[in-house]
Amino acid sequence: MNVRAHLGEPLEFEEYVRRRHDALLRTARRLVHDPLDAQDLLQTALARTYDRWDGIADKQLADAYLRRVMINTRTEWWRARKLEELPTEQLPDTSVEDFTAQHADRAMLMDVMKVLTPKQRIVILLRLWEQMSIEETAVALGVSAGTVKSTLHRTLARLREELERRDLAPASASGP
Structure with a gap:
């Protein structure tokens, strides 16, 4: 018996991730600017989606479901962030990019x-x-x-x- 099937891991989820990883990572990069944070965001969204994979009846909507999970996760991260301010006598000399x-x-x-x-x-x-x-x-x-x-x-x-x-x-x- 296949170990994955025995553990209940849907092989189609694994194939889906292999096939759509690059496109999903691009979406994550649009949501968070740091490349490492984007990878973390995608991995978190994939883990959350894996738990609900069997509940997605129409697998053609999986991208939309994953995008929504990424948006919700990013929002959770944003709300949970702690801003630590350290008072200083002088402001650091830094340049700011003009966008x-x-x-x-x-x-x-x-x-x-x-x-x-x-x-x-x-x-x-x-x-x-x-x-x-x-x-x-x-x-x-x-x-x-x-x-x-x-x-x-x-x-x-x-x-x-x-x-x-x-x-x-x-x-x-x-x-x-």
Whole structure:
């Protein structure tokens, strides 16, 4: 008898983790910035999900379930953190990185995305943000791979048009 089966460890969970680990780790990295904390977050979420794996009837929703577990875990960690302040006479000399341009770019992108339909936004998010393949995106949306490709093509064209309209397109995109 297989030791794993005897211990009640579902082999399909092990296969799922092997197959989706990189994508799940990317999600964890978006939730916490430190790479080691992201690995801890993912491991904690996987351990919590393993305990409930048999209760997930539709395994195609496992990614969504795991994302929710990661978000809840990160929130728990945030609430539980203890901030220790040590009073000093002088403040340390440190430089702070300026993320103003990054925040402005993100705000501009979010504003430009408003011109898209909900279907176009979800295709962009799944394909480019979550880095799902065409096939994974098609399965997640319940449409054909061809529909995903054509929607993605039209969506990117629409985003380019909107950026040009706002004079935000990069110089290399405007041509000679």
